[in-house]
Amino acid sequence: MLTLGIETSCDETSMAVIEDGHKILSNIILSQVIHTEFGGVVPEVASREHMKTITPIYDQALNKAGVTLADIGLIAATMGPGLVGPLLVGLSFAKGLAFAAGIPFIPVNHIEGHLAANILEHAELDRHHLTLIVSGGHTLLVEVREFGEYEILGKTKDDAAGEAFDKVAKLMGLGYPGGAEVDRLARDGNPKFFRFPRAVRKDGYNFSYSGLKTAVSLYLDKLDRESFEAHKADIAASFQEAVVEVLVEKTVRAAVDKNILHVTISGGVAANSRLRKLLADKLKRRQKQLFFPSPVLCTDNAAMIAAAGYYRYEKEGPGEFIVEATPYLKLV
Numbered sequence: 001m002l003t004l005g006i007e008t009s010c011d012e013t014s015m016a017v018i019e020d021g022h023k024i025l026s027n028i029i030l031s032q033v034i035h036t037e038f039g040g041v042v043p044e045v046a047s048r049e050h051m052k053t054i055t056p057i058y059d060q061a062l063n064k065a066g067v068t069l070a071d072i073g074l075i076a077a078t079m080g081p082g083l084v085g086p087l088l089v090g091l092s093f094a095k096g097l098a099f100a101a102g103i104p105f106i107p108v109n110h111i112e113g114h115l116a117a118n119i120l121e122h123a124e125l126d127r128h129h130l131t132l133i134v135s136g137g138h139t140l141l142v143e144v145r146e147f148g149e150y151e152i153l154g155k156t157k158d159d160a161a162g163e164a165f166d167k168v169a170k171l172m173g174l175g176y177p178g179g180a181e182v183d184r185l186a187r188d189g190n191p192k193f194f195r196f197p198r199a200v201r202k203d204g205y206n207f208s209y210s211g212l213k214t215a216v217s218l219y220l221d222k223l224d225r226e227s228f229e230a231h232k233a234d235i236a237a238s239f240q241e242a243v244v245e246v247l248v249e250k251t252v253r254a255a256v257d258k259n260i261l262h263v264t265i266s267g268g269v270a271a272n273s274r275l276r277k278l279l280a281d282k283l284k285r286r287q288k289q290l291f292f293p294s295p296v297l298c299t300d301n302a303a304m305i306a307a308a309g310y311y312r313y314e315k316e317g318p319g320e321f322i323v324e325a326t327p328y329l330k331l332v
């Protein structure tokens with residue numbers, strides 16, 4: 001069965017066609033560049049951009065997949081969490097299309113979409129696994145008993161990991177969103193150059209990143225221009241190490257405590273090279289295996305939404321047309 005996925009929760013307009021929850025036929029992603037001049041996403045501008053591009057993106061997704069609407073068996077769209085205006089554009093488009101064409105419709109939780117990116121790409125992944133979702137808005141450590149059955153083990157008390165990357169990138173003048181740029185810069189830096197604080201409470205699995213962000217800000221304030229330029233890469237690497245070490249420590253400990261063999265990471269920060277390497281190494285030492293999505297499936301995309309929609313549909317059948325865009329939708 002073919003699923004058409006639609007994602008418009010923030011500043012990416014994306015549509016994808018996937019086959020049976022595992023094969024991607026098309027995954028068109030348009031990132032709105034207009035927001036870079038504002039240093040962050042402007043919700044009203046994002047909604048209007050989605051309105052302009054949604055129909056051409058729909059045409060491209062079907063054309064690239066070599067199918068027509070008549071071939072589509074399910075339409076899945078993000079209903080939340082995200083920005084209400086952007087969500088409304090994609091969700092209304094999906095409902096209208098599904099209703100007019102008589103195709104089953106399923107609303108999707110964007111966070112479940114991130115998690116589903118791994119199931120989509122890794123057929124060998126155990127149904128029961130541990131997942132770390134690290135995105136621009138979320139930092140969640142979740143035990144997945146099977147798709148749709150979750151226990152949240154830990155979450156951030158304040159900033160999300162991606163948010164910390166973006167804020168520090170901004171402080172360092174690296175543009176927005178800056179996570180990938182910090183990652184690139186850090187490759188030439190010394191992670192031991194400066195020891196930024198790690199918020200690690202030994203007992204729980206929760207995270208906290210606002211203190212780290214403040215520590216970087218205070219550190220940069222004291223630095224003169226010359227030293228900053230000379231040690232930019234070292235500072236990026238030292239900050240990144242502080243974020244990654246805590247994510248890795250808690251994830252490995254949870255995998256050991258819960259005796260879970262397979263671990264996945266997803267969301268934009270799952271593209272981070274240091275996180276991938278350190279977590280894979282530490283898990284391997286414990287005879288555990290790490291899975292992560294290819295970079296394009298880490299940040300927002302409709303293929304993961306189509307996949308999550310397909311797995312939900314398999315479990316529960318179609319959704320209701322009455323669902324509304326839900327900005328603060330939770331995973332559980």
Ligand SMILES: Nc1ncnc2c1ncn2[C@@H]1O[C@H](COP(=O)(O)OP(=O)(O)OP(=O)(O)O)[C@@H](O)[C@H]1O
Pocket residue numbers: 009010081082110114134135136137138161162163165166177178179180181183267268269270271272273298299300
């Ligand atoms: N290589 C990287 N290293 C670190 N962070 C990265 C990297 N690539 C992307 N990011 C970060 O990932 C985030 C974007 O991820 P994503 O698209 O999943 O988040 P979002 O959709 O904005 O938030 P959410 O999914 O929580 O609603 C940004 O914060 C970005 O800086």
Ligand SMILES: [Mg+2]
Pocket residue numbers: 110114135136267268299300
């Ligand atoms: Mg996202």
